[in-house]
Amino acid sequence: MVLAVFFAFLFQLGPGLEAQSKDPATVRQLKQGLRVYQLNCQTCHGREGDHPDKTFNLADKEWKHGDSMQEIEKTVKQGVKGTAMLGFANRLTDKQIASVARYVYSFREESDRK
Numbered sequence: 001m002v003l004a005v006f007f008a009f010l011f012q013l014g015p016g017l018e019a020q021s022k023d024p025a026t027v028r029q030l031k032q033g034l035r036v037y038q039l040n041c042q043t044c045h046g047r048e049g050d051h052p053d054k055t056f057n058l059a060d061k062e063w064k065h066g067d068s069m070q071e072i073e074k075t076v077k078q079g080v081k082g083t084a085m086l087g088f089a090n091r092l093t094d095k096q097i098a099s100v101a102r103y104v105y106s107f108r109e110e111s112d113r114k
């Protein structure tokens with residue numbers, strides 16, 4: 001049952017992610033990023049980076065640590081000292097970090113459209 005809901009959720013998001021890019025490799029990366037995000041980041045940052053608290057929000061166009069893909073990747077790897085944002089370098093593979101950074105970057109693209 002829970003799995004069914006999960007897959008329904010993924011299916012629902014699928015076309016959205018595909019609309020963001022027509023490049024199959026990017027779509028694959030976004031899908032992996034979504035899974036990594038749901039398991040590791042969503043609790044703190046909200047379902048689509050839209051946490052109501054500014055500190056946690058990743059979709060409000062405000063980037064304290066940089067809004068490029070490289071900077072996002074670096075923040076995820078190293079974390080932010082003295083905050084709840086831990087570094088994920090030892091928890092996730094480089095590939096997972098790259099894909100979750102790509103996914104988080106897509107929040108930025110979304111908010112640019114608004």
Ligand code: HEC
Nearest residue numbers: 040041044055062063064065066072075076080083084085
């Ligand atoms: C335990 C809570 C927590 C978890 C889990 C967490 N974060 Fe964070 N994250 C934070 C906090 C708090 C900050 C703000 C740090 C600061 O004050 O600079 C932050 C900041 C960030 C930033 C920088 C935002 C900016 O304004 O520049 C990014 C990017 C980010 N997180 C991505 C992620 C990703 C991707 C994951 C999952 C792999 C994740 N976070 C997991 C708490 C968390």
